[in-house]
Amino acid sequence: MSEKLPPPIGELNEAILELEVYNYITRDSDLQQTACQKLAALLKRIEALKQAAAERSDENMANTLLGYECAVAFVNASISMWILLKEGRPDDAWRRLVEAQQFVADAVRAHPGFAHMEIHGRRLRAIEELIFPPQNFTSLGMIVRKRMCSICDEEYGECDHLVGRPYMGRLCRTVVTEIEHVDHLALVSEPANKNARIVEFSVQGGRRNKMTWKVTSEKIVAHGIDGDREGLTVNAILASDGFVDY
Numbered sequence: 088m089s090e091k092l093p094p095p096i097g098e099l100n101e102a103i104l105e106l107e108v109y110n111y112i113t114r115d116s117d118l119q120q121t122a123c124q125k126l127a128a129l130l131k132r133i134e135a136l137k138q139a140a141a142e143r144s145d146e147n148m149a150n151t152l153l154g155y156e157c158a159v160a161f162v163n164a165s166i167s168m169w170i171l172l173k174e175g176r177p178d179d180a181w182r183r184l185v186e187a188q189q190f191v192a193d194a195v196r197a198h199p200g201f202a203h204m205e206i207h208g209r210r211l212r213a214i215e216e217l218i219f220p221p222q223n224f225t226s227l228g229m230i231v232r233k234r235m236c237s238i239c240d241e242e243y244g245e246c247d248h249l250v251g252r253p254y255m256g257r258l259c260r261t262v263v264t265e266i267e268h269v270d271h272l273a274l275v276s277e278p279a280n281k282n283a284r285i286v287e288f289s290v291q292g293g294r295r296n297k298m299t300w301k302v303t304s305e306k307i308v309a310h311g312i313d314g315d316r317e318g319l320t321v322n323a324i325l326a327s328d329g330f331v332d333y
Contacts (some may be wrong), residue, residue, distance in 0.1 A: 095136060100153050101183035102129055107162050112169045119166050126163040128175045130156060137256045141156065148199075149256030154201040157194035161187050161207060172218070177298035179221060187211055197253045220298065223285040232265035 106129075108114075109122040137152035164187035171180035191208040194201040236243045237260040243250070248259045278284075287294045293304040 094178050096151070096155075097099055099129075099133065099159075100156060103155075103158060103162065108163055110165045110169070112172065116164075116170055116171070116173055123163055123170075126159055126166070129159050131245060132165070136259050141255045144255075150198045150253040151200060153253055153256045153258070154197035157190045158201065158204060161190035161204070164190060165211070175221070178296075181222075181298065182282060184211065184219070184293065185217060188215075188281070193258055196251055196258060198220060204228055220300075222281070224275050224295065225272045225283045225285065226275045226278050226281075228270040229265040230270065232267045233261055234261040234263045237262055261282045 088329050102125075105124045106126055109119045118267045133152055133156045137149050137156065140149040140152060142144075164183045167312045168180045168183040168187065171177070171183060188208060188211050188247050191211065194209075201326050235241065236246050236248050238248045238254050238257060239246050243261045248254060250259050250261055252259050285297055287307070289295075289307045290302055293302050295321050
């Protein structure tokens, strides 16, 4: 955003610049923890400012603050990812990476002033490909009976809101509320949700974690209607929430 913008925008820019210097794996973990605490406090302040803008019907400012909210959340998630990696918790770090990618995408959608955030999206994609091992993503094929608009709580398609657009400081999403049936499960290379992935798979002597490659002695048991099955089995995350952006 422009440096000529009035407070609190100028103050928010300075706060983000001060804290994003910790968004590297080499930074001290204690300093990173402190930075995350400051970012959490900053998020609360932005939320209050955004609410005030919405109450006075200043949609441009509300959407601008939504962009800042997403930008701060991106920095927080990214720093948390590095901390978790250094703690030997790659599965948790992956979840924070995916969150950071979503926050970048949301910031770009929130307001034109955050188009520059796309460079962070490219950086996160490089981190995904260089730091983490290749993942096997899953996708559920299903027939959805009903999905609701997150802005007005009406059935999506019956209202005037468009998914992915900002409205008074909130991004429109759809919330799946009724599923007619699940049709199939597929392995995909570009999933809608990167948290939907195979977490571990069976090997001789136990199960292997996809991230760490460590084998634990506990076996994965596939429970079927005709009894437990042996052979290659996997534990996978099939879905993580009810929100759909597209």
